[in-house]
Amino acid sequence: MKKNLSLFFLILLYCCSIQTVSAQDASPGLTTTEKTEVLNAVSKNLMELYVYPETGKKMADQLKINAKKGDYDLLKDPREFADKLSKDLFAVCKDKHFTMRYDPQWVKESKKEKPAKDKDSEMQKRRALEKIQNYGFKEARILDGNIGYLNLSRFADPTEAGTTAAATMNFFGHASALIIDLRNNGGGSANMVSLLASYFFDSNPRPLNDIYWRPTNETFSMKTLAALEGKRMPDCPVYVLVSKSTFSAAEDFCYALKNLKRITLVGETTGGGAHPVMPVPIAERFLLNIPVGRSISSVTKTDWEGTGVKPDLEVQQKEALTTARRHALEQLLSKEPNNYLLNWALLSLKAEMQPEQTDAQLLKSYTGTYGEGKITFENGHLNFERPNRVIQVLSPVGSDRFHIENFPYFEMRFNRKNNQIVSMTRLYDDGGIFTDLLKP
Numbered sequence: 001m002k003k004n005l006s007l008f009f010l011i012l013l014y015c016c017s018i019q020t021v022s023a024q025d026a027s028p029g030l031t032t033t034e035k036t037e038v039l040n041a042v043s044k045n046l047m048e049l050y051v052y053p054e055t056g057k058k059m060a061d062q063l064k065i066n067a068k069k070g071d072y073d074l075l076k077d078p079r080e081f082a083d084k085l086s087k088d089l090f091a092v093c094k095d096k097h098f099t100m101r102y103d104p105q106w107v108k109e110s111k112k113e114k115p116a117k118d119k120d121s122e123m124q125k126r127r128a129l130e131k132i133q134n135y136g137f138k139e140a141r142i143l144d145g146n147i148g149y150l151n152l153s154r155f156a157d158p159t160e161a162g163t164t165a166a167a168t169m170n171f172f173g174h175a176s177a178l179i180i181d182l183r184n185n186g187g188g189s190a191n192m193v194s195l196l197a198s199y200f201f202d203s204n205p206r207p208l209n210d211i212y213w214r215p216t217n218e219t220f221s222m223k224t225l226a227a228l229e230g231k232r233m234p235d236c237p238v239y240v241l242v243s244k245s246t247f248s249a250a251e252d253f254c255y256a257l258k259n260l261k262r263i264t265l266v267g268e269t270t271g272g273g274a275h276p277v278m279p280v281p282i283a284e285r286f287l288l289n290i291p292v293g294r295s296i297s298s299v300t301k302t303d304w305e306g307t308g309v310k311p312d313l314e315v316q317q318k319e320a321l322t323t324a325r326r327h328a329l330e331q332l333l334s335k336e337p338n339n340y341l342l343n344w345a346l347l348s349l350k351a352e353m354q355p356e357q358t359d360a361q362l363l364k365s366y367t368g369t370y371g372e373g374k375i376t377f378e379n380g381h382l383n384f385e386r387p388n389r390v391i392q393v394l395s396p397v398g399s400d401r402f403h404i405e406n407f408p409y410f411e412m413r414f415n416r417k418n419n420q421i422v423s424m425t426r427l428y429d430d431g432g433i434f435t436d437l438l439k440p
Helices: 004-017 030-049 053-069 076-093 106-108 114-132 158-171 190-198 250-257 316-334 340-353 358-364
Strands: 100-104 136-144 149-150 177-183 208-212 216-221 236-241 263-267 275-280 286-291 295-296 368-370 373-378 380-386 392-398 400-402 407-416 420-428 433-437
Touching: 030 053, 030 076, 030 275, 053 076, 076 100, 100 392, 106 275, 106 286, 114 158, 149 316, 158 190, 177 316, 190 208, 190 216, 190 250, 208 250, 236 250, 236 316, 236 392, 250 295, 263 316, 295 392, 316 340, 340 392, 358 373, 368 420, 392 407
Parallel strands: 149 177, 177 236, 236 263
Antiparallel strands: 100 286, 136 149, 208 216, 208 295, 275 286, 368 373, 373 380, 380 392, 392 400, 400 407, 407 420, 420 433
């Protein structure tokens, strides 16, 4: 079953990237015999493989009607013939995955039987490539406020990537919230979808999305796993960043967990690829990409084909991360309003999103010596200088408040009396507070 499910999404990924390699040469024209052969082969595959059997038959019947009317009689160029068939199929099913291509080179290569050693060599190369790409786990870090951030570029097969997934999720075991970035994730393995989703539920298996596979007429019921390496996070708020480039298995993950009300989606509506496409050689010179399966939500009994998965917080994809961070911090603060670290993190984020505008005269009013430290003004910004220490740049985050760049645990406040600066207070994220008077 696992091999079938991995193939399910790998086929879709392959067809999204498939390139036509035929040269734009003077190809032999079409004969009536070849056109009949192509139409018969397309009709046969439609009725045997298309994900919706009734629609497959309607398309096959329509091709026969078109042929009988003579719609294809005058077509001599094979590329024009392929384009015409693609349009005719779409007119019936409205499925954008359908494509008919003139590609004799692909058909020729697809019919070659590769030696076992060549297949093994290709598999080893694929595994080596996935390994050096860390199986799609591109970045894992903890943001201010104890918010985890995972950049996942693909859903790799857990047979090989399971250990990496477990180590990554263990890293986030103490996070107060987690952000998963799928904005550039084009899909992958359905089994990794189940594995990753399992970390956000308890050990009782939860139905995710069923998968119907027309070639074998099977439906696979996908669930979270009862046994799991590493720490589960059933109560951790989870945000998933999405864009138009989020596709296939990545959408499967989003659709299942959104319908289970377990995640908050942030960004743009996803690409809308719920039907994996199988490339099928037609006669000797044509390629038919045909949708052969679909996901079915255990909650809604629908899928996201053509519509995509809609976000809960809709923003431009470039704003998704900061939006998710702010929402997470605000939600955490609603439960712990006096949490110093959360307030600190939210203040820093707001300053990052909307930098404070300060003029030179105001900045210069903060200059002077405070205890062993000195505040100087240079090149439009303030510096904090201490003996035998690196000079540090101050960034404004509020009225009379500054952070030091690259030191998120440190904040500086200037204190006023009768509208004059009289002292400077250094605050640390561990609660440490130190105040130094401004020297005359």
